[in-house]
Amino acid sequence: MSKIKGAVVVDVDRCKGCNLCVVACPTQTLALTTNEVNHKGYVYSYMAQPDSCIGCSSCAIVCPDGCISVYKTKPATAKPAVVADKVEIVSGVAPLVNNVPVEEEREVVLMKGNEAIAHAAVRCGCDGYFGYPITPQSEVLETLAELKPWETTGMVVLQAESEVAAINMLYGGGGTGKRVMTSSASVGIALMQEGISYMAGAEVPGVIVNVQRGGPGLGTIQPSQSDYNQATRGGGNGDYNVIVLAPNSVQEMADFVDQAFELAFKYRTPVMILTDGVIGQMMEKVVLPPYKPRRTEAELVAECPWASNGNGLKQRGVNVVTSLELDPVEMEKKNLQLQAKFKKIAENEVRYETVGCEDADYLIVAFGSAARISEKAMSLARERGIKVGLFRPITLWPFPEAEIREISKTMKGVLTMEINAGQMVFDVRAAVESQIPVAHFGRLGGIVPDPEEVVNALVEKLVK
Ligand code: SF4
Ligand code: SF4
Numbered sequence: 001m002s003k004i005k006g007a008v009v010v011d012v013d014r015c016k017g018c019n020l021c022v023v024a025c026p027t028q029t030l031a032l033t034t035n036e037v038n039h040k041g042y043v044y045s046y047m048a049q050p051d052s053c054i055g056c057s058s059c060a061i062v063c064p065d066g067c068i069s070v071y072k073t074k075p076a077t078a079k080p081a082v083v084a085d086k087v088e089i090v091s092g093v094a095p096l097v098n099n100v101p102v103e104e105e106r107e108v109v110l111m112k113g114n115e116a117i118a119h120a121a122v123r124c125g126c127d128g129y130f131g132y133p134i135t136p137q138s139e140v141l142e143t144l145a146e147l148k149p150w151e152t153t154g155m156v157v158l159q160a161e162s163e164v165a166a167i168n169m170l171y172g173g174g175g176t177g178k179r180v181m182t183s184s185a186s187v188g189i190a191l192m193q194e195g196i197s198y199m200a201g202a203e204v205p206g207v208i209v210n211v212q213r214g215g216p217g218l219g220t221i222q223p224s225q226s227d228y229n230q231a232t233r234g235g236g237n238g239d240y241n242v243i244v245l246a247p248n249s250v251q252e253m254a255d256f257v258d259q260a261f262e263l264a265f266k267y268r269t270p271v272m273i274l275t276d277g278v279i280g281q282m283m284e285k286v287v288l289p290p291y292k293p294r295r296t297e298a299e300l301v302a303e304c305p306w307a308s309n310g311n312g313l314k315q316r317g318v319n320v321v322t323s324l325e326l327d328p329v330e331m332e333k334k335n336l337q338l339q340a341k342f343k344k345i346a347e348n349e350v351r352y353e354t355v356g357c358e359d360a361d362y363l364i365v366a367f368g369s370a371a372r373i374s375e376k377a378m379s380l381a382r383e384r385g386i387k388v389g390l391f392r393p394i395t396l397w398p399f400p401e402a403e404i405r406e407i408s409k410t411m412k413g414v415l416t417m418e419i420n421a422g423q424m425v426f427d428v429r430a431a432v433e434s435q436i437p438v439a440h441f442g443r444l445g446g447i448v449p450d451p452e453e454v455v456n457a458l459v460e461k462l463v464k
Contacts (some may be wrong), residue, residue, distance in 0.1 A: 006055020008047060011067040015044035021059035021068060024222075027052040030059060056448065061136050061281045062221055066112075069283065108287055113253040113279040116286050117183065117209055118143035120257035121155070125294040126207075127178035128156040130169035132188065135221040136277035137211035140183040153294055163188040167195030167208075174199060174206040174270075175321040177300045177307030179261050183209035185277075186227050187218055189235075196270050197236030200338075201323025203306075205264035207257065208242075209273045211280035214446040222446025223277030225370060228423040231274045232397040239335060241342050243271040243349065244396040246367040250284035258289055265303070267345055274396060276419065278369035278448060351394035352403055356382075360389030362462055363408060365428050366417040367393050369448070374417045377454035384455065386463055396424070404431040413462035414438045417454050437462060 008030070010021075015038060022030045022045060031048035038044045045067070047053065060068040111119070118140050121129060131141045141159060149155035160166035166182045173180035184192065189210045199206055210231065214224035234240045243263050245256045253275060260271040295303065301312040308319040325331040356378055357363065366374040371392040381388040391407060393400050408414055413436050416425040422440035429438045441457035443449045 005051075005072070006053040007050065007071045008053060008059060009069045009071070010045050010047075011069075012038050012044045012046075013040070014065050014067045015042060016040070016065060017042040017044055018064065019045075020062045020064065021045050024058040024062040026056065026058065027054055029053045057278070057281060058222055058446075061223070061277050064135075064138075066139065108285060110283055110285055111250065112139055112281055112283050113247070113250045113275065114139035114183075114211060114281065115143045116250045116254040116288070117257060117273070117280075118147065119288050120254040121181050122147055122149040122153060123289050123291050124258035124261060125153070125179055125292045126155055126181055126257075126261070127294055128158070128169075128173050128180045129182065130158050130160050130166040130173070130180070131182050131184065132160050132163050132166050134163075134185045134188045136213055136223070136280050137183050137185045137209065139280070140209065140211075155294065163191040164195065167192035167199075170206045170208070171195050171199050171202070171204055174204040174264075175202065175307065176309035177304030179205075179207075179265075179295070181207040181209065181257075181261075183211065185211045185213045186215055186224070187213075189227065190230065193230075193236035196242065197234065197238055197240065198323050199270045200234065200236075200240040200242060201238060201334075202321050203268040203338075204270070204321060205261075205268050206270050207260045207264055207273065208270055210275065212274065212276040214444070220446040221277070223281075223369065223448055224420060224444075224446060225276055225368060225418050225442075226420040226423070226444075227274065228396065228418065228420060231272050232399065232427070240338060241345075241397050243267070243269060243345060243398075244274050245271065245351075246274050246394060246396050247279060248368050248371045248392065250279065250282065250286045253279060254286050254288055258292070263349065267341060268306070269341070269345075274368070276369050277446075278372075346398035349395060350398050350400045350403065352400040353392040353394060354407065355390040355392070357389030357391065357407055359387055360410075361387045361412045362458060363389050363391055363411045363414045364417055364454070364458070365391045365393070365404065365414060365424070367396060367424070370417045370419055370442075373449060373451050374454060376451035377417070377458070380451055381455045381458060384459075386455075386458070388458065393424075399427050399431075401427065401431040404428060405433065408432045408436060411436055415454075415458050415462060416440045417449070417457075418442045419448060420444070 029052040032043045055072045057070045060070045144157045170180050170182050212224050212227045214220035231244045247253045247256050264271040308321045364374045378388045425440040439461035
């Protein structure tokens with residue numbers, strides 16, 4: 001079977017010849033010019049061996065200036081692609097009414113997942129963003145800096161001095177009832193865990209975006225899903241969970257921002273959008289959400305009577321927002337109240353998607369970018385006569401345990417496909433309760449598996 005090939009386009013005029021893309025390319029496709037410079041006087045990157053490109057996107061991910069666009073190209077023998085709907089790229093500025101952008105029509109735009117997160121934050125009435133740049137999520141902060149929402153909606157955008165500072169700004173902002181957001185990548189999210197635990201203990205809402213890269217430690221800047229355990233087990237000290245949403249497209253990156261804020265305020269809890277370098281960096285067609293004005297102070301007082309912001313002080317007295325309680329009896333009561341809240345979330349907020357499970361003998365369970373790859377693997381397996389279905393958890397916590405248990409009753413085996421060493425597989429095994437074999441397949445070090453590798457793993461581990 002022919003492999004899908006790749007091609008890259010370098011924005012030569014933006015390139016500064018740093019060589020990062022050349023080093024990151026696993027197939028030596030790229031090189032720097034030796035006798036030509038761009039208008040800035042820099043040598044620039046070009047496709048020296050176009051036939052070698054596999055479309056892995058590593059070059060686009062590492063480029064600090066966003067110069068590279070990667071395209072997948074069909075092999076010559078492949079069936080013609082279905083013609084996509086016309087994509088209208090709108091770059092105009094929305095009109096203002098009372099200093100709030102008002103949308104007249106839904107826009108369809110082509111953009112990166114990280115950029116969609118930033119646009120969605122401005123559009124869904126976010127009051128403040130605090131973050132620190134780290135690959136592969138820096139475009140969130142960069143896009144917000146370009147959008148300048150402080151001049152339109154009044155949203156604050158602040159580059160903090162560190163991830164620790166950013167999460168504590170989130171704690172402070174959320175404690176006043178404001179809709180606040182931060183973003184980082186893996187190692188940066190690890191630094192934030194103390195603050196996330198404080199927020200969960202003090203019941204402070206806030207949205208945290210994790211665009212995962214490979215670990216452990218500083219690891220790599222390429223995509224990974226190795227923060228599954230960190231995200232779904234709370235991540236910091238104490239007994240708590242945060243709601244974890246896993247988008248698998250640029251559209252869901254945009255859609256999940258407002259959903260995350262709604263859940264954060266409904267349950268007074270931090271909510272994490274757990275994505276990765278693939279979804280953060282890839283460009284897709286997206287319909288951005290309509291503009292929603294930021295809440296007024298009166299609305300905030302009505303919706304957040306617990307907030308510590310001085311508003312409504314005369315009516316309600318002093319609000320103290322803290323996770324500290326020195327009386328163990330009171331602290332146990334507080335913990336039990338938190339556990340009751342987590343139980344309610346688990347009962348009401350599970351989200352998932354299934355594809356082709358009705359007649360399937362084998363099930364692949366995968367989330368985020370791994371689900372996109374697995375959907376292709378599913379159709380390749382069916383071409384080989386193996387009936388495979390896909391189960392995509394959208395909430396990783398709460399995990400769709402009962403739903404996986406039910407669907408696995410008609411299956412012969414389950415494969416979890418994760419871009420890690422095997423983390424979600426333990427939750428799937430717990431759900432399936434040893435009724436059928438559950439195996440794991442994944443790649444490490446920032447390598448994103450090919451759909452054919454997934455089919456081969458399924459055959460080797462389960463079908464035989
Ligand atoms: S997409 Fe991958 S293979 Fe192609 S040039 Fe970029 S890094 Fe190299
Ligand atoms: S990483 Fe970007 S800026 Fe650096 S050489 Fe490659 S294209 Fe140019």
